[in-house]
Amino acid sequence: MPFLAIDFPKINPVAVSIGPFDIRWYALAYISGIVLGWIYARALIKSEKLWGGPAPIAPVQLDDFILWVTLGIILGGRTGYVLFYNFPFFISHPAAILKLWEGGMSFHGGFLGCVAAVMLFALKNNISILSLGDITTAVAPIGIFLGRIANFIKGELWGREADASVSWRMIFPDDPLQLFRHPSQLYEAALEGVLLFAVLAVMVRMGALRRPGLILGSFIAVYAFGRIASEFFREPDPQLGFLWGGLTMGMLLSVPMIIVGGILIARAWRGGARTSIQKSI
8 A cells, every 4th residue: 555545444334233233333423413412402501691591492392302303314314315316216216215224314404304393393382493593503513523423434425536645545445446535524524523513612602692593504604615615525426426517416505505504694693692681689
């Protein structure tokens, strides 16, 4: 192997085996992301200082919301993959839609599923849609980061071919061409996970939760920019390839997010911030 390359760390995709049942890293990433996000969200809700008064959602309501958002992620992610990435195949093989264990999830679909969960739950419980969206997106990068790490462990969604100037390039075992490629899953974990979480965390500490929709809009816009940047290094799905002008499906789906995110940010700033609520003694 050339000096300017590293070996792909061949990690068993099965994290734990219990009798005939295998628990894969991919499943653990989803579970851990939801649990850690729930813990962080509860901490945000308990801090009245961050909200300028009591949070608009109670901890018990957040606990109930976890099931809703979990279903939104799974149903939306799978539906998005079917519609955006492999629709002809699933039209011919509709039973394969239910085979989630074979892979095939879309972030953009999962995000839309979360949006639906947020709106329905907020309306049902008479709470602010934007504030619930702020909480959800403030913690979302945790799950995104873990999901991209799981993609890397599984050796899927690899990057485009990399030249010798990229000393961390590697060959992925399942790549039929066995080319030296960018580990684009790690790029996405850094941009969509670590960087996005840091940006939103700083904003939260600076009082962004007092402006309903500001964290939500910032998440949407910053994620979209990070996703578009990472798509320049990620190999497109083989059934789609490159689209118009070298664009990818991930890029096209991210462009509307920039627009929507900008609108939400502008709306949040125009709406003003919540003021601290004085408690009677």
